[in-house]
Amino acid sequence: MNYKDKTAALEFLSKHLTIPSDHDMSDEDLDIYGELAEFLAEHPNDECIPLIVNSYRSHSSAYLAEVFAKVLAEQNQKVLNQHIIAALKSEDIGQRESGLFFAVEFASDDFVRPLTEILRDGKSGDKIVNDAVSVLEAVRTADTNLNIEEIIEKEFRQSSRWKHISELRNGIEFQSLIRSINWEARKALEKKDYRKVTELLGPYDGELPKSAQKKLDIAKMNITEK
Numbered sequence: 001m002n003y004k005d006k007t008a009a010l011e012f013l014s015k016h017l018t019i020p021s022d023h024d025m026s027d028e029d030l031d032i033y034g035e036l037a038e039f040l041a042e043h044p045n046d047e048c049i050p051l052i053v054n055s056y057r058s059h060s061s062a063y064l065a066e067v068f069a070k071v072l073a074e075q076n077q078k079v080l081n082q083h084i085i086a087a088l089k090s091e092d093i094g095q096r097e098s099g100l101f102f103a104v105e106f107a108s109d110d111f112v113r114p115l116t117e118i119l120r121d122g123k124s125g126d127k128i129v130n131d132a133v134s135v136l137e138a139v140r141t142a143d144t145n146l147n148i149e150e151i152i153e154k155e156f157r158q159s160s161r162w163k164h165i166s167e168l169r170n171g172i173e174f175q176s177l178i179r180s181i182n183w184e185a186r187k188a189l190e191k192k193d194y195r196k197v198t199e200l201l202g203p204y205d206g207e208l209p210k211s212a213q214k215k216l217d218i219a220k221m222n223i224t225e226k
Contacts, residue, residue: 006047009039013051018094019060019068030064037067041074049075053083054090056098058127069105081110088114093128100131107138115139178204182212185219194219 013036020029040048052068072080087099088111096118103111118124118132181200188196197219201212208216 006043006045009036009043010045010047010051012036013048013055017051017055018057019055019064021059022061022063025061025064033064033067037071040071044075046076046079049080050083050086053080053087053102054095054098056101057094058097065101069102072102072106077106080106081108085110085114088118093125096124096128097131100128100135103135104131104138107135107141109139111135111139178208178212182209182215185212185215189215189219192222194222198223 012032025033040052049072052072055068056065084099084103084106087095088103090096090099103115115132115136119129124132181204185197185200188194188200197215201208201216201219204212205216206213
C-alpha cells in the first residue's frame with residue numbers, strides 16, 4: 001500500500017488506533033506500517049500526533065513503537081508535548097500508559113506536573129506509577145537542574161501510596177530522602193515542635209533508620225502526653 005496523501009494515512013491510523021502485537025502481525029502488516037511511518041515522517045502534520053501518542057499498549061510491538069517514536073520526532077514538538085500531557089492526564093489507563101511510553105522518548109520538564117499528579121492521585125496501578133517515575137528520571141537526565149528527589153519527597157508526603165512509590169522509584173535513593181527529612185526533624189525537635197516532627201517523619205513510621213525513628217517516637221509521646 002502506497003500512501004500518496006495525508007488523508008489516506010490518517011484514515012488508516014484512525015481505523016487502527018492501537019499498535020498491534022508482534023504475534024498479531026504478518027510480514028505484509030509490517031510492510032504496511034513501515035510505509036505508513038515513512039510517509040508520516042516525510043510529511044509531518046499535527047493531526048497524526050494524537051493518534052500515535054495514544055496508540056501504544058503493553059502488548060504492542062516494541063519494534064513498531066520505536067518506529068512510530070521516530071515518526072513523532074519529525075513532528076512539531078510543541079504540539080507533541082501538548083498531546084503527551086493530555087495522554088498523561090487521561091482517565092483512560094491505556095492512553096495514560098501510551099503517554100508515559102512516549103514521554104520517556106521525548107523527556108521534557110513540561111511533563112513534571114502531570115507526572116506528579118499521577119504519583120499523587122492514588123488511583124494509578126503500580127506499573128503506571130513506576131513508569132511515571134521512570135519518565136521523571138528521563139527528564140532529570142535531559143535537564144540536570146531538575147531536582148527529582150525534591151519532587152518525589154513532596155509527593156511522598158501527600159500520597160497514601162508512598163510505600164508503593166518508594167519501592168518503585170527505579171534508583172532514586174530513598175535514604176537520601178530520609179536523610180534530608182531527618183535533618184529537618186532534628187531542627188524541629190530542638191525547638192520542641194513535635195507536630196512538625198510527626199508531619200515530617202510520620203509517613204515513614206516503621207521504615208526509618210534508628211535515629212529518625214527515635215525522634216518520631218519522642219514526638220508522638222510528647223503529643224500524646226499533651
